[in-house]
Amino acid sequence: MHVAVGSTNPVKVQATERALERYDPSVVGVAVDSGVAEQPTGQHETVTGAKTRARRALERSDADWGVGLEGGVARIDGTDGLYLIMWAAVTDGERNGLGSGPSLRLPTVVAERLEQGAELGPVMDDLLGTTDIAETEGAAGALTDGLTDRTAALAAAVSCAAGPFVTPYYE
Helix, strand or coil: CEEEECCCCHHHHHHHHHHCHHHCCEEEECCCCCCCCCCCEHHHHHHHHHHHHHHHHHHCCCCCEEEEEEEEEECCCCCCCCEEEEEEEEECCCCEEEEECCCEECCHHHHHHHHCCCCHHHHHHHHHCCCCHHHCCHHHHHHCCCCCCHHHHHHHHHHHHCHHHHCCCCC
8 A cells, every 4th residue: 555645744654654554555645735824823723734635745755645734723622722733634636534533622822823914833843842743742742741652643643534434433
């Protein structure tokens, strides 16, 4: 199975490899535009970015599947605060699958900066004194003290989005 991920971020490629490892995939990152803001806000924009990345990755490759991963921030009904959210999309050009990863409430100091227009990765780098946290443990890893990390969280989303392609229950 050949899979194209709509990003060259090594964490997104590794997350896809991890999610699909039992199928021994050949996974390649493809630079594509998500079609949404650098910091997607809300479920709709985040899902749209994942779907666009998956479609464009498939179109720009000879892969069997295109995978799109998008992290965003959203308010969730019935909760306080702003949450980090993650969505994945998988497509073979005819069928589509969607799945989400874990949601994580962001600290108020981070949420305030995001609501002023900043992007999560640079805000976390500033807060933690790191560089390119989005290409390593991510906010998920830093804010859970490593109980999870960005790769694991995104792999969960890919696993869920791949359901229609790996089981007969969606036909």
